[in-house]
Amino acid sequence: MTKTSILCMTVAASALFANAALAETELTVYTSVEAEDLARYAETFNQDHPDIKINWVRDSTGVITAKLLAEKNNPQADVVWGLAATSLLVLKAEDMLAPYAPAGLDKLSANFKDSDTPPSWVGMDAxxxxxxxxxxxxxxxxxxxxxxxxxxxxxxxxxxxxxxxxxxxxxxxxxxxxxxxxxxxxxxxxxxxxxxxxxxxxxxxxxxxxxxxxxxxxxxxxxxxxxxxxxxxxxxxxxxxxxxxxxxxDMEATAIIAGTAEEEAAKTLLDWTITPKAMEMYNVGYAVVGIPGIAKPVEHxxxxxxxxxxxxxxxxxxxxxxxxxxxxxxxxxxxxxxxx
Structure with missing residues (x-):
């Protein structure tokens, strides 16, 4: 085998390992966000964090809430991204959420975060x-x-x-x-x-x-x-x-499910969900968002x-x-x- 062939194989192997590393972490994310928006949410998040793959489980608010409660003793979700705050309060009462203070928490409106310190959930939009x-x-x-x-x-x-x-x-x-x-x-x-x-x-x-x-x-x-x-x-x-x-x-809100095996990736996602970039993304579908001054006027x-x-x-x-x-x-x- 020539030195050139060995070099090519080494480069190819390195690229293969690099690509594998980029998509190494997967998060199961439960949501009631409109189905038409999910690809856009994942794509925008992956612009900043291409190493985390989101696997969506999507249904209406009541169905997702019931599913999470049914899985209390055997959680299948890592994160909830986009569920009514009233539903997350039900999960909080069942000790199903992992409290976490994401970066940028101080920029959120007071009514867009759980009252506990650290909060069990943070708001996105209303x-x-x-x-x-x-x-x-x-x-x-x-x-x-x-x-x-x-x-x-x-x-x-x-x-x-x-x-x-x-x-x-x-x-x-x-x-x-x-x-x-x-x-x-x-x-x-x-x-x-x-x-x-x-x-x-x-x-x-x-x-x-x-x-x-x-x-x-x-x-x-x-x-x-x-x-x-x-x-x-x-x-x-x-x-x-x-x-x-x-x-x-009501507001769409986000939380980490207690006991997730992907805690660091879950925290990374939660941090990102309250960034100005995320708020601008929510404003495409909602006129009221969690950080004051970001939402642009919505026609009609x-x-x-x-x-x-x-x-x-x-x-x-x-x-x-x-x-x-x-x-x-x-x-x-x-x-x-x-x-x-």
Missing amino acids: WVAAICYNTVEGGKLGMTAPTSWMDLTKPEYAGHVVMPNPASSGTGFLDVSSWLQIFGEDKGWEYMDGLHANIAAYTHSGSKPCKMAAAGETVIGVSFAFRGAKSKAEGAPIDIIVPSEGVGW FPEGITEAMIDNDFEWAANNRTKILEEWTKRYDTKSEPKG
């Missing part, structure tokens, strides 16, 4: 409830646009309202938990009884009701404001309505919505999650779409 109203379909039926949550119980809207199921959708849960806070528990359930009479279907996706309204498949979709703004920017004939009583909201995002966000008691919502969902399911689940 999504805010809103009503998507199809002006064309509503006009055909001689309807007037609602201005409040209470308006949705009016007889004229019977069969023309779609909203998310709170057991499967984080948006649905923030709706229900916020109504119980806005109206009080007794009046809140009374309100939902009236609303249920007008519901055509409960979806298992928080964005679907607005997409249905945008497509003219329903007149009213209870969803979140950014989805409405995106649909309107695409030409949909919808108004995005901020109900006068105030609106519920309704004015005054941040002022309408209620003082959401996340601890109360998390501590009462099981009870709320059991009661809701008992009362209303008959109108839920089939799962699958």
Whole structure:
């Protein structure tokens, strides 16, 4: 064998080992981030950390939360990147999260991080409830646009309202938990009884009701404001309505699962999820992000919505999650779409 051949083999072997090292660490990451965004999230992260491969496990908020709880004694995830803070508080109460103070924590808004030191989770972005109203379909039926949550119980809207199921959708849960806070528990359930009479279907996706309204498949979709703004920017004939009583909201948040065998890589990911670069990435899909001053204005995002966000008691919502969902399911689940 010539010296040239040996040199070529050595170079090839070195390149092979280098490439193997670059993708040596894999993280199993559970998420409820919109499926269309996952490739972009991983690609942007890998620009800075090409040595960590993300294996996504994605489903709706309720399904991911239930899956994590079912795996409590045999965790399969290393990190949760993009799950409702109310869900992470449930996991925290079960001692399933590994407290960690990521680099840059001091730059986050106070309400975008767990109150403990070190925190068990950190926030990414917030999504805010809103009503998507199809002006064309509503006009055909001689309807007037609602201005409040209470308006949705009016007889004229019977069969023309779609909203998310709170057991499967984080948006649905923030709706229900916020109504119980806005109206009080007794009046809140009374309100939902009236609303249920007008519901055509409960979806298992928080964005679907607005997409249905945008497509003219329903007149009213209870969803979140950014989805409405995106649909309107695409030409949909919808108004995005901020109900006068105030609106519920939740934040997507990130945490390390206790007991992960890839702790250092998990910490690297958590550090990155609250960087300005990550916040700019979230701003593509959300108008409110965890670091103040980064979010750029979003076309058609309704004015005054941040002022309408209620003082959401996340601890109360998390501590009462099981009870709320059991009661809701008992009362209303008959109108839920089939799962699958």
